[in-house]
Amino acid sequence: MEITITSREIIKPLFPTPDEHKFFQLSLFDQLQLTTYLPMVLFYPNKEGITEPSHICAQLKRSLSETLSIFYPVAGRRKDHKFITCNDEGVVYLEAKVNHHMVEFLTPPRLEFLNKLLPCEPNKMHSNGETLPQVLVQVNIFNCGGIALGTCNLHTLLDGCSGSLFQISWAAICRGNKEEVPSPDFTSASSFFPPVNQLSLHDHVDQNNEDSSAQKMCATRRFVFSVESINILRAKAKDDDESSKPPTRYEALTAFIWKHMTLACKMECGDRSTRPALAIHVVDMRRRIGEPFSKYTLGNILWPVMVYSETVNADTSIKYLVSIAREKFGKLSKELFLRVKSDPSILGSTQCVDLPQGIEIRSPIPIVLTSWCGLNFSELDFGWGKPLWIGVRGGDQECLPNIAVIVETDAGMEAWLTMELQHIDNLEKDTEFLILALPNPSVSNI
Incomplete structure (x- = not known):
């Protein structure tokens, strides 16, 4: 099975992040997370009347850019162990061709190839957390026109619930239902559990993140x-x-x-x-x-x-x-x-x-x-x-x-x-x- 990356680009917020939102404070429990990506692949079969894949990809990119203007920390990069700089560097977006029909891939599911539908290696500890994007996306187009949407969310900012909130909002904007987009709460976590200043905890977290022996x-x-x-x-x-x-x-x-x-x-x-x-x-x-x-x-x-x-x-x-x-x-x-x-x-x-x-x-x-x-x-x-x-x-x-x-x-x-x-x-x-x-x-x- 061949899965070929056909394009790679950076999707940035539709509107620049205002100066008053340039720094997003992490919480204590954000600081304690390992620097890993949480993966997911959503399979959408080609149905009669569905728009051409090229139009779908354009729609996904436009709506993702609009979603990032709301979820501005997702487009940023970690500044240090306490903040994300909301500098609009954006998320990584890839498109790929899969030389298989989706029905062949899923009966039974070809788990040995599943990671190739993801934009990065999942559940692997990464160093240099300050350069990592918060989200990566890979849109995989099968020969039949079906699409598998692979996402990787960096655990430093997004747990399962936060990742769900981001993707629910993206999906609502993509299908034209902007009124269904919830208002995210950016402040409660760091206000209730403020980040710590002690370097001892910071060093301990970084050591765990970069220790490949685990x-x-x-x-x-x-x-x-x-x-x-x-x-x-x-x-x-x-x-x-x-x-x-x-x-x-x-x-x-x-x-x-x-x-x-x-x-x-x-x-x-x-x-x-x-x-x-x-x-x-x-x-x-x-x-x-x-x-x-x-x-x-x-x-x-x-x-x-x-x-x-x-x-x-x-x-x-x-x-x-x-x-x-x-x-x-x-x-x-x-x-x-x-x-x-x-x-x-x-x-x-x-x-x-x-x-x-x-x-x-x-x-x-x-x-x-x-x-x-x-x-x-x-x-x-x-x-x-x-x-x-x-x-x-x-x-x-x-x-x-x-x-x-x-x-x-x-x-x-x-x-x-x-x-x-x-x-x-x-x-x-x-x-x-x-x-x-x-x-x-x-x-x-x-």
């Missing part, structure tokens, strides 16, 4: 869980106490995934492995904090919920894993976030991270779990309908390992699991995992 050669696999499968998991995870709240889809599915990703990492050592297990749930704090935050607040408003288990083996029940996760989630409160607001130095202390002392010596197996459910990516209509399918990442590449991204589908939920090459095969050999999730099923209704 990256491994990884592969990504996609597993689709049907509604029936999820209901089976929820039944397995239900507490014996009838008065307790039934487990949510997310609770049951992430407990199941945590167990089997951990087992896959342990297989190389057999049952002799005594490494503890650590699930890191990346949680959106907007609803938990409430005002002044809303879904229109730009920035990284994320909190890592650390769930520790002394051991995870084949006999570990997902009911147990759900119960210990619930205990940790139950400790999240606005009061906790207010303590961080008044004293950022408590980050990393036992007040925020409830883990056994000296756990790092035992080399726990960390699994990062995050959900894109409810972010409405499947509703993104740029004027030619909603996406047929949404891809996250694929292929083999050097990146951060042991990450699971949960996405909603019409048929249930998808889990995109990225693991080291030596462990990903272990995951696919896990019989129980494959009973409830079939890898790479065909995409229907093309």
